[in-house]
Amino acid sequence: MASTQKILELNAFDMTRSGGLDPAVADLVARRRKAFGPTSMLFYERPLNLVRGEGVWLLDEDGTRYLDAYNNVPSVGHCHPRVVEAVARQMGQLNTHTRYLYDSIYTYSERLLATYPSGLSNIVYVCTGSEAVDLALRIARATTGGTGVIVTENAYHGNTTAVTEVSPASASSEPRGAHVFLVPAPDSYRLGLEEASKAFNRAVEAALATMQARGIRPAAMVIDSILSSDGVYPGTVGFLAEAAESVRAAGGLYIADEVQPGFARTGDTMWGFARHGMIPDIAVMGKPMGNGFPMGGVVVKPALLEAFGAHNGYFNTFGGNPVAAAAGMAVLDALAEDGLGENARATGAYLAVQLTALAHRHEVIGDVRGRGLYLGVEMVRDKASREPDRAAAVRAVNGMRARNVLVGTAGRHGNILKIRPPLCFKREHADQLVAALDGALSAATGGAGA
């Protein structure tokens, strides 16, 4: 509604605005408002009316092509023919549920689980990342007997009641539960890479100590392996392994939220946690898993799932249905055939270099960071103060949209440009994005930058 993620609040159309829109767009906005109510959020000062998607492109009703550097759901590319064909074929053949046998879901499970470390060998299918995190929390609480959960200060893990509780980035009228403990993301920009990771791990230790002092047993720490909503912080290699060890020593589980970094987005590895040389107790997947077909999954150590399942029921009607299996398999095929992991690594590295060069010419770009095709560009008042500049980020997002390039914002202060395009994003697209950001920043400052 008004502010699912507080971080996005400002990159929104003002629903109380009446004039200035193209009549066709104004009509859609009015119909939307009537059906969805006034608090449902729409991106951009000038909303986009979309009619087509293809690869890294989105097209509006006028045929204008937008370079999509925002959407991580169509991860192998908008309307990837392999996924479209697989879904169409399976939809026409069989679509039931996992209480019957069908070969394809086991074949898909075997292929998917083979990308995980060998200890993580069971899977439960769900329909969304939110359902996945919700179930992971249920498993953690049931198997540890604990309730305490550690998350980062601006974490967003999903939208159910239980997951909203551990998603401080979401606006919620419910007070945060006494069992939820927040730790700051590793702010490598202000603390330096090494110290940021150390500070993060000291904060985890402190949260565990506070829990113990208050008689709260830890259930889990839930961390997005690239800390997306906090502002994109890859951190030092291994820092999450250290955090996981602390949590386990205190009796809790480590849940890796791979909804955003997973499926090769970070380039180096299929899963974000793998860069840290660690094995989580549970990993959750969502968004890109079916390239837009709604599916999610919980990968879990068998002993945990068996212990949970002995006393708890769980069935998900649509989860892992034959069409989900087909979509998921097509995504794995496309990732491999199109070389998207390697492209994420190479194009991501190229884009980071170009953005870093741009930062030298614009005083407002304080930091460029990320892994693969998940990058954050931190906008600040000036490089000396490093003061977060939310308004500059919102201007940049809307300025880039005016230049037909789509990005979003992230972070507690909403001042970090979030760049996470479909993984078929190439060098020429990176160049277009950098030129659009350059143009937007130059226009905003009335010149060619600092």
Add this chain to the structure above:
Amino acid sequence: MASTQKILELNAFDMTRSGGLDPAVADLVARRRKAFGPTSMLFYERPLNLVRGEGVWLLDEDGTRYLDAYNNVPSVGHCHPRVVEAVARQMGQLNTHTRYLYDSIYTYSERLLATYPSGLSNIVYVCTGSEAVDLALRIARATTGGTGVIVTENAYHGNTTAVTEVSPASASSEPRGAHVFLVPAPDSYRLGLEEASKAFNRAVEAALATMQARGIRPAAMVIDSILSSDGVYPGTVGFLAEAAESVRAAGGLYIADEVQPGFARTGDTMWGFARHGMIPDIAVMGKPMGNGFPMGGVVVKPALLEAFGAHNGYFNTFGGNPVAAAAGMAVLDALAEDGLGENARATGAYLAVQLTALAHRHEVIGDVRGRGLYLGVEMVRDKASREPDRAAAVRAVNGMRARNVLVGTAGRHGNILKIRPPLCFKREHADQLVAALDGALSAATGGAGA
């Protein structure tokens, strides 16, 4: 897992069993066990290995055709060409999310909301019935300031943490919260139709009084309009309107769970609550909404949604995406073009008559009830005692499966056959179902019945 719904526990394959299966099936079971763990439930003593679906039919690997009288997700028929084509076309065109404008989601919303009473005019899209109930509870709690929830004794409303709490049919290691109050379903078989409805409403009043005595403010009553998991109890016309008034008088909301009865299944009306001449504050939809494409929805009074949205964020990545809009629209088209509401009414009435005739010949059939194509057949030790007979129900389900007809069980005692086929189920299918039940019961008793 072992027992998502305790009611289904016995209609399950024994995963510890090793021999006696066809080698191909045994191989699938072994692969399933390896990927899903030992507590994931599989239907039937002899699991089904499915490869095709069409209309009311499911086909296994040998080409055996099963008459599907269980699955309510493929509500307009397995692999309905209209839905297959709509999903395939839209998948190839555009699949984003509701933070951009696209015409089709508003057109679909307008058509769908037109089937609701005029006061229920806002919609939030989600991906599953569970997500819908979870959000409905969040809205109810945020807008009433209450926490108390009334549900029936064997209700099943979904699988998230918050929804499992109000789903006593689900096995859960968590103790039931002090804010959850149970009322018995209106057992028309044992109390008579009128008295059952009265008893239900007395129980609702009593629950509200207990809440008040304990200082708990009511947030909502959540009722499946056909009381599916309790054992299929349509009740007297209007009895739910009375319950809703009681809850509202105490400050709570009435949430109609239309996941099972909705989309014309009950024949008389598009929505189960409509039969009672009442307007719920919130209605939730799931299963049949996209005929297998994962989608759900929360229809809500605008004032409630606006009050919720002012202080709470909610965004659902896949909810209401362009493919969901296409699938949902195709379902509405198929319902209208194929005359499925009228068929549900007529064929359901015919089937109820045939089953009632069968009941006269079998001592174990205690009661036949339902609306449209949602029927319950209650299995008892004998007609005099009316003692629930779970074993007889499980034998009947497996005996019917052996005769190529698929049904399930429901109810606290697991003794009620649950019949809810795709809505294109015709008289000849009804005849086949009745013959299969007759055969199964006759074989079980070693004769032609009582």
